[in-house]
Amino acid sequence: MFEKLSLALFGALVGWLLSWHRYRVAENANLINDHIADMERFAEALRVHWTTSYKHVAPDVHRADIAKIKAQHTSVSSFYGEAESRLGTASFRNYQVLQLRLFTVGMGGDFETVSRSVDENAAIDSQVIAWEIIQSLRSARREQYGLMAAIHSTWRRWRGQTKQHV
């Protein structure tokens, strides 16, 4: 009787753990998928921006384009803020370096300089870095399926929430 009860409880625990693991994987994978889509749109916006000459364009048109890119960057910066808990520390370090490099190349230099001409180097470099970020996100998405990744992710999020309450 006791053995059957123990077995049933063990089975229920394993079932709960598996469903929790599936939930964590799905949640993180969906967020990473959304971020990949955001990154593709952001990279395309940067490509258009840097391959456009604003020499003979009204400054307001240029300012409007800058505002659009900054608005799109909001989705990038939002994910960046919670990326460590989603991607894991090791993947996050690489992601962090690339994301900061993209910010400098894509939204630096004479990004906001009125009447600037085409900058093909910034256009190409930002695409290459964005592609590297997307590749690193795809790798991180695959790693989500490991049980340890889910445990670490839960631990980091729980620790983060605990810190906020202190």
Add this chain to the structure above:
Amino acid sequence: MTIDIAKQFSRHPAGRVPSDGPDNGERFRNECLVPALLAALDSAPKKTVVVDIDGCRSFGSSFLEESFGGLARVPAFPFPEALKILSIRSSKPHLQIYKDAILGYLDDAKARAAI
């Protein structure tokens, strides 16, 4: 000593130089950051200057590089000493990338100044 960029300068800082717009990095550096750092360096004991970025919506890299990395380009400004009393505050996760970028630009400027 705290500089709240959103309250004391602009919620939408943008651009590198005055021709890019009124809330540009060069103006923020010269009118807010440098005077605050010089005043703090003159105080005894030396105060810390905290730059709070919480109220801002977003930044361009050009604004941040000109404001913070540009400190090393200000003539006769004691950049290495100023670095020791400067800190950046951000409590919002979506602004973390800008804080990291600022710290990166300060590190780059420090490395260039050391050469």
